[in-house]
Amino acid sequence: MVGHNPGVHGLADALAGEAEGDLLPRMNRSGFPTSSIAVLTFSGSWRNVEHGVGRLVAHWTPHA
Known part of the structure; x- marks a missing residue:
C-alpha cells in the first residue's frame, strides 16, 4: 500500500501488534x-x- 501521512504511520502502528527487535x-x-x-x-x-x-518486520527512513 502507498499513501500519505499521518494516515500511513498511524495504520502501520495500529496494525503492528508485534515487531522484530x-x-x-x-x-x-x-x-x-x-x-x-x-x-x-x-x-x-x-x-x-x-x-x-x-x-x-522492517522499517526504513531516508537519511536527511
Missing part, C-alpha cells in the same frame, strides 16, 4: 518522514486483518 519503538521514535517504508506480515486471509494482528 526494536523496530516498533524505533518507528514511533523516528516518525514516518517522506519516502519511509514499513513492512508488515500477517497470518491468514485479508479478512483477518485488524488492529494489532500484524508483525512489523
Whole structure:
C-alpha cells in the first residue's frame, strides 16, 4: 500500500501488534518522514486483518 501521512504511520502502528527487535519503538521514535517504508506480515486471509494482528518486520527512513 502507498499513501500519505499521518494516515500511513498511524495504520502501520495500529496494525503492528508485534515487531522484530526494536523496530516498533524505533518507528514511533523516528516518525514516518517522506519516502519511509514499513513492512508488515500477517497470518491468514485479508479478512483477518485488524488492529494489532500484524508483525512489523522492517522499517526504513531516508537519511536527511
